[in-house]
Amino acid sequence: MSDGNGLSEWHEERRRKRIADFQAKRPDQLRHKGDLNDDIAEWGSRLFDRTAGNLILFGPTGVAKTWSSWEVMERALKVGYDGQVLMLAQADWQEIVGPPADRERLADMRIADVLALDDLGSSRINEWTRELLLPVIDSRWSQGRPTIVTSNLDDLDDKLGERITSRLAHRATVVVLEGDDLRGSR
Secondary structure (H helix, E strand, C coil): CCCCCCCCHHHHHHHHHHHHHHHCCCCHHHCCCCCCCHHHHHHHCCCCCCCCCCCEEEECCCCHHHHHHHHEEEEEECCCCCEEEECCCHHHHHHHCCCCHHHHHHHHHHHCCEEECCEEEEEEHHHHHHHHHHHHHHHHHHHHEEEEEEEEECCCHHHHHHHHHHHHHHHCCCCCCCCCCCCHCC
16 A cells, blocks of 8 residues: 555665665674574564663573574564664774774764674773773663673673673673584584
């Protein structure tokens, strides 16, 4: 059914373009099909009514934490989620916090509707990094913008400090993925 002015078609084309742009950014090694953990899928469905909170994925190397973060967001986009999604690999967010810090990209991290920080805590995090991440996480927390975190660590307090982890943990969906390193079987 047409609405007479093409608005429906424009929205559908915009949605298709957002999905295509997201898929183009998704790393090749993370484009395979798979089963998404039910708790992660349920978190994704809560993006639509803005009750999602943060999503924290823990587990050893190779258990599909990064794949899950990309997959849940792609599925949400496919069913109409229209928020701005910023997916940052460990190298990306480390580059942003510098030094020197990329203030423009730090601002992007604050305002994205969903921000994914992959492998948080896997590299050395010093006081400089914490001082730059805290305002990002604090702003996201105070505005109710979900952040996805993947980590191999059991506890982020030692690396990130109490203030950051408290804000990340507030109303968070925490999922511990287990199993063998799936990369070894591909």
